[in-house]
Amino acid sequence: MSITVVGSIAYDRVKTPFGERERMLGGAATHFALAASFFDQVRAVGPVGEDFGESELEVLGTRGTDLADVERVAGGKTFFWHGEYGWDLNSRETLDTQLGVFEGFQPKLSEGSRASEVLFLANIQPDLQREVRAQLPQAKFAALDSMNLWIEIARESLVSAIESVDCLILNDAELRQLTEKPNLISAAREILGWGPRAIVAKQGEYGAALITRESFFALPAYPLETVMDPTGAGDTFAGGFVGRIASALAEGTSLSEGLLREAMAYATVLASFNVEEFGTERVERLTREEIEARLGELRAMTQFAASA
């Protein structure tokens, strides 16, 4: 079994109040793969330029991620993002985006990537997400991320893409924007009506919520005193979430509320490690033991009994 992820592989230039990196490995597919690879075989699909280094390729391949569909475009330049975060890390400004090889990207999936039972469509143009989705008609679980840009300029196509997946993972402000409903529950209910069976609302430092037709679940973010760089936190979250689901499906478990919640907890833990250092630095050398230990802590932080 395996997980196919389609999305950006990038170089990021990032400045936060705690430091900066001139050119570090980034991209949605990268962060997703580094997290999901703890749980199952990942197959990364995305373009890189001639400038993409061997050592970055090696990091992308951490924990066995298959790189057969990482397309190196002759003469092309790798996607580049430059951003800076504000004092409390809750706001960020994009200073530069160079699409490079991402412009005109047409995902070409190998037989291996098409055979995956689980699919994650990271934030790319929604028409491309639909094309990829159509190439894995047998996938047991497909999840999708997006962003405000596509809500603004390609809403109809995005809605079609969402209709085709099992789970939408989006920032909560974007869920409101997408549905024009100020209330998160109302927004999620509307989207559940389009087809997905689960909506994950990412809430940054406040954690995340899971809304299904039957239930509501929410988890705080794992509390950290040192947050270095939030870049990639959302995709790392998605990697933990989708990864845990993939490993359970591979074992023959069906997609239950309990599994979705456990996946939310792994997602929260993975994202918390991601932000402790710049880019992929922390998750690269993360161990499963560290993940399990923090999962136990997170459970302890969210439990209460009532004596009345």
Added chain:
Amino acid sequence: MSITVVGSIAYDRVKTPFGERERMLGGAATHFALAASFFDQVRAVGPVGEDFGESELEVLGTRGTDLADVERVAGGKTFFWHGEYGWDLNSRETLDTQLGVFEGFQPKLSEGSRASEVLFLANIQPDLQREVRAQLPQAKFAALDSMNLWIEIARESLVSAIESVDCLILNDAELRQLTEKPNLISAAREILGWGPRAIVAKQGEYGAALITRESFFALPAYPLETVMDPTGAGDTFAGGFVGRIASALAEGTSLSEGLLREAMAYATVLASFNVEEFGTERVERLTREEIEARLGELRAMTQFAASA
């Protein structure tokens, strides 16, 4: 045993996207008392004007709240607040504040109010909070709320007031403002160094977090599709929190992490009822059975198991 609360008793004019009220009963002490009265005898301390109605007094006395220290100031006008909320209820604008009898308010506590074992200092000028605190030296548990205004114009006095209590209940943005630390955990740790043993960070629609020297706990807000009016949610939260602690202390239970967490859950539930209707309308007719039912739901919404 009893709980003394010192704070505003007010008339509110409120407009939200879902309706408006020209002149409804409000004020921090009011909302606190309506929630805390489910758990223990409340004694309300605060001034009202000659314009304050008998029916409002009756509502304030719901579930037996003692009104002996509700001082009716001859010739005075009751504190009045006029505000309007934005489309998603997360922002509000104060259009008018008339202090009325609150200007020059000097809390006079009767013997009964001074004998309470639990004290809640609602948001008033911090020098007054300290004066009241000094009148209940034997209180087993004292908690304090404040606001950005006092951080800006009376920070030193506020810090002294905080040093004198067991628990600080504040919006999380105000915790950051008070300590000038952008990170919530760092901010809470600094304040724990001043004396309090528990910090409650109110996070609005995202819930609330509890930080002690030993532990971290967080709860999401109870999810609601219909939120009518957030006015008083924070004080209702405080009423549930302090109320539950008071009833446990009255039974001889000591202040444990488990009790603080259970109190957080009751606080969350009470606040969720408060916002379902305008002002005090919903909590006035709330029942203990409704509270317990929602508490069970909240527990179900925050639990997860891990199979790995």
